[in-house]
Amino acid sequence: MDLHAGEHVIYEGRPSWRSILGFYILGVIAIAAAAAIGAAVSGAGVSVLAGVVVLVLVLVIGWLRRLTTRYLITSRRLQIRRGILSRRVEETRVDRVVDVTIHQSLLSRILAIGDVDFDNASAQQGDLFRFAGIARPQRVTEAIDRVHEENAASDRPQTPV
Numbered sequence: 001m002d003l004h005a006g007e008h009v010i011y012e013g014r015p016s017w018r019s020i021l022g023f024y025i026l027g028v029i030a031i032a033a034a035a036a037i038g039a040a041v042s043g044a045g046v047s048v049l050a051g052v053v054v055l056v057l058v059l060v061i062g063w064l065r066r067l068t069t070r071y072l073i074t075s076r077r078l079q080i081r082r083g084i085l086s087r088r089v090e091e092t093r094v095d096r097v098v099d100v101t102i103h104q105s106l107l108s109r110i111l112a113i114g115d116v117d118f119d120n121a122s123a124q125q126g127d128l129f130r131f132a133g134i135a136r137p138q139r140v141t142e143a144i145d146r147v148h149e150e151n152a153a154s155d156r157p158q159t160p161v
Contacts, residue, residue: 003074004020004076006039006075007074007075007076007077008074008075009012009072009073009074009142010074010075010146010147011072011073011143012070012071012072013067013071013107013134013135013140014066014067014069014134015065015069015132015133015134016066016068016111016113016133016134016135017062017066018037018112018113018133018134019111019112019132019134020062020065021111021114023058023062023065023141024058024062024070027054027055027058027059027062028058029080029088030054030058031051031054031055031058032051034053034054035047035048035050035054037050038050038051040071052097054075057103058141058153061095064084067084067155068082068083069081069082069113070082071131071134071140073094073140073143073144073147073153074094074147075091075094075096075128075147075150076093076095077092077093077094078091078093078094078097078118078129080129080130080131081092088142092118092120092129094144094147094148094151095148095151096120097118097119097144097148098120098121098122098143099118099119100116100117100118100131100141101116101117102114102115102116102117102138102140102142103115103116103117103118104137104142112135112136113133113134113135113136113137114133114134115130115131115132115133115134115137116131116134116137116140116141117129117130118130118131118144132159140145143146148161
């Protein structure tokens with residue numbers, strides 16, 4: 001990301017691997033199914049090969065799902081970047097953030113992950129700016145608080161000593 005003059009990174013992250021745990025569980029089921037089909041059709045050799053192929057696919061797809069999403073908070077902007085070949089970038093100014101909400105189910109709390117929603121001063125109803133599936137979402141709210149405090153301190157008039 002190209003930073004503007006005087007801009008610095010406050011938080012940078014990606015979705016946690018724990019946020020796609022359900023995908024990995026389905027992957028284990030797919031591995032078992034592929035191995036069972038391979039065993040029924042052609043024996044143990046095909047069974048092992050089918051299981052390994054599906055395992056590699058599940059691991060690569062899960063890794064790419066995490067790798068292709070990047071969350072960034074700077075002293076001026078919030079940004080979400082998605083994609084490798086095609087790119088989608090969502091961005092808003094930090095000074096327009098009026099409310100930050102963390103959503104965590106019981107399972108998410110156990111896994112220490114959550115979604116952080118940012119309400120924007122100009123946001124339309126139903127328009128979401130969300131950091132989804134991040135580890136320790138409280139760090140994001142603390143980062144936004146730090147940015148707001150830094151900006152408030154820089155906006156105060158300096159008193160001569």
